Amino acid sequence: xxxxxxxxxxxxxxxxxxxxxxxxxxxxxxxxxxxxxxxxxxxxxxxxxxxxxxxxxxxxxxxxxxxxxxxxxxxxxxxxxxxxxxxxxxxxxxxxxxxxxxxxxxxxxxxxxxxxxxxxxxxxxxxxxxxxxxxxxxxxxxxxxxxxxxxxxxxxxxxxxxxxxxxxxxxxxxxxxxxxxxxxxxxxxxxxxxxxxxxxxxxxxxxxxxxxxxxxxxxxxxxxxxxxxxxxxxxxxxxxxxxxxxxxxxxxxxxxxxxxxxxxxxxxxxxxxxxxxxxxxxxx
Amino acid sequence: xxxxxxxxxxxxxxxxxxxxxxxxxxxxxxxxxxxxxxxxxxxxxxxxxxxxxxxxxxxxxxxxxxxxxxxxxxxxxxxxxxxxxxxxxxxxxxxxxxxxxxxxxxxxxxxxxxxxxxxxxxxxxxxxxxxxxxxxxxxxxxxxxxxxxx
Numbered sequence: 001x002x003x004x005x006x007x008x009x010x011x012x013x014x015x016x017x018x019x020x021x022x023x024x025x026x027x028x029x030x031x032x033x034x035x036x037x038x039x040x041x042x043x044x045x046x047x048x049x050x051x052x053x054x055x056x057x058x059x060x061x062x063x064x065x066x067x068x069x070x071x072x073x074x075x076x077x078x079x080x081x082x083x084x085x086x087x088x089x090x091x092x093x094x095x096x097x098x099x100x101x102x103x104x105x106x107x108x109x110x111x112x113x114x115x116x117x118x119x120x121x122x123x124x125x126x127x128x129x130x131x132x133x134x135x136x137x138x139x140x141x142x143x144x145x146x147x148x149x150x151x152x153x154x155x156x157x158x159x160x161x162x163x164x165x166x167x168x169x170x171x172x173x174x175x176x177x178x179x180x181x182x183x184x185x186x187x188x189x190x191x192x193x194x195x196x197x198x199x200x201x202x203x204x205x206x207x208x209x210x211x212x213x214x215x216x217x218x219x220x221x222x223x224x225x226x227x228x229x230x231x232x233x234x235x236x237x238x239x240x241x242x243x244x245x246x247x248x249x250x251x252x253x254x255x256x257x258x259x260x261x262x263x264x265x266x267x268x269x270x271x272x273x274x275x276x277x278x279x280x281x282x283x284x
Numbered sequence: 285x286x287x288x289x290x291x292x293x294x295x296x297x298x299x300x301x302x303x304x305x306x307x308x309x310x311x312x313x314x315x316x317x318x319x320x321x322x323x324x325x326x327x328x329x330x331x332x333x334x335x336x337x338x339x340x341x342x343x344x345x346x347x348x349x350x351x352x353x354x355x356x357x358x359x360x361x362x363x364x365x366x367x368x369x370x371x372x373x374x375x376x377x378x379x380x381x382x383x384x385x386x387x388x389x390x391x392x393x394x395x396x397x398x399x400x401x402x403x404x405x406x407x408x409x410x411x412x413x414x415x416x417x418x419x420x421x422x423x424x425x426x427x428x429x430x431x432x433x434x
Binding site for chain 2: 027031034035036037038039040043045046047048049050052053054055056057112194195198199200201202203206
């Protein structure tokens with residue numbers, strides 16, 4: 001009982017703190033790559049605190065509702081993950097949040113918001129099948145969708161599912177809103193479509209979405225961590241290397257179009273999945 | 285505690301929006317120079333956003349004329365409180381050499397309230413950064429005055 005409450009607290013409180021800190025480290029490293037000094041590590045928290053201090057301005061009540069549902073869904077999926085629940089349930093709860101973000105952006109007449117919402121939908125369409133395939137492959141390797149059973153698996157899953165980890169990397173890049181997949185909105189100060197899907201969310205509502213984004217970052221990184229859950233040191237190393245690779249990709253790639261993303265990510269992602277699953281099947 | 289953190293954060297995270305109100309682009313180049321590795325304003329948490337709904341500080345360069353004064357007013361109205369306006373360059377502060385022209389309204393303060401004036405033709409990046417810092421103080425004062433009034 002006490003462990004359950006502790007795990008809920010970890011998922012609810014520590015996860016967004018880690019996500020915000022990661023965002024700050026990300027900006028710092030990016031600045032370092034560009035031979036700049038960069039903002040303080042705590043910058044993401046300053047930004048969100050400031051946003052909560054701004055006057056609330058919403059074009060319609062839908063925006064407010066959608067921002068909140070996005071936050072609740074992201075937090076809930078994160079908590080479910082830390083409670084070692086069912087990956088499929090986590091996936092569906094997370095998907096509800098993603099869809100509500102798009103619905104909010106579509107509820108206003110602003111063309112930037114509209115185009116951003118369409119592009120966000122395409123992004124969701126691109127990464128959701130990949131995430132499902134990753135979960136299915138975890139099921140095939142361990143025989144369960146439960147995070148607790150996957151954690152109980154004795155050998156590191158990365159050795160069995162190396163290609164699925166790359167597939168998950170694509171989903172992570174899209175989810176983190178990094179180049180080359182940052183055309184619905186960018187997590188940097190870039191002005192793609194003004195701010196794309198986030199154009200109409202302002203003040204406290206943008207702050208809510210930012211916190212939800214931290215939850216989602218931690219969730220996807222958590223799924224990455226499942227690939228080497230047998231050893232804490234190796235798990236940390238795997239996460240660090242993965243995130244570093246994300247930042248390098250972000251800094252070396254140009255922003256691409258949604259057509260390219262859909263073709264490229266589906267072809268490579270589905271191809272890698274099929275190869276990995278056949279290999280897994282042949283080994284069993 | 286949360287209130288004081290928000291107060292501290294306001295100063296640490298000013299998002300600026302830059303509006304070219306009919307400038308010759310001299311001041312605009314200097315504004316964008318602030319974002320380069322040479323001046324790197326991101327180390328103060330300053331981000332150049334393109335959306336008035338996300339902005340805290342409005343940087344305006346150039347003279348205001350009868351065509352774009354409505355746009356300027358509209359952008360200002362879309363920014364949520366607390367906000368500050370900084371007029372940049374000789375044209376932004378007063379209309380500059382164009383102030384007598386038939387189509388020119390004058391400086392930015394003819395249309396919206398201006399908090400900080402940054403002179404220069406063009407204004408130096410250092411002066412612009414100073415202006416933003418001063419603007420932050422101004423809006424901290426404004427917030428405090430509003431809180432005491434309420």
